[in-house]
Amino acid sequence: MIFKRTQRVRRTVTITKQIRDGILTYCKMNHPNEGILILRGKYKKGQVLVDGLVIPPFSHTGPTFAGFPHSFLPLDASYVGTVHSHPSGVAKPSVTDLHNFFGFVSIIVQSPYDDNDVFAYDRDGNLLEITISLD
Numbered sequence: 860m861i862f863k864r865t866q867r868v869r870r871t872v873t874i875t876k877q878i879r880d881g882i883l884t885y886c887k888m889n890h891p892n893e894g895i896l897i898l899r900g901k902y903k904k905g906q907v908l909v910d911g912l913v914i915p916p917f918s919h920t921g922p923t924f925a926g927f928p929h930s931f932l933p934l935d936a937s938y939v940g941t942v943h944s945h946p947s948g949v950a951k952p953s954v955t956d957l958h959n960f961f962g963f964v965s966i967i968v969q970s971p972y973d974d975n976d977v978f979a980y981d982r983d984g985n986l987l988e989i990t991i992s993l994d
């Protein structure tokens with residue numbers, strides 16, 4: 860964990876290496892379709908800590924859209940966001956992605972799903988800093 864003191868609270872995302880690797884594997888498995896997972900973790904003072912992954916119920920995926928009906932999601936305070944893949948190779952959030960924003964962070968993984976292909980965005984589509992923790 861890295862804590863930084865800044866004047867303004869800036870949202871940052873910390874994911875463990877194990878979770879990052881799990882996300883990359885899941886995205887590769889779903890290629891050429893999009894894969895989507897729910898991020899489980901904690902949100903505190905602008906810091907999102909992801910320490911678990913949940914396969915969403917009733918998810919439906921295709922080459923250009925991955926989603927799930929939010930109304931089926933159990934109300935769980937430990938759900939901090941979602942991660943999905945962009946098989947196209949461009950990790951920019953689409954209008955649909957922003958409309959379907961859920962939680963505090965949306966992580967998008969672009970093909971070919973290497974360590975540096977993971978990007979985090981806030982509700983407005985602004986890029987957030989990701990820290991990979993080793994534990």
Ligand SMILES: [Zn+2]
Pocket residue numbers: 943944945952953956967
């Ligand atoms: Zn997308």
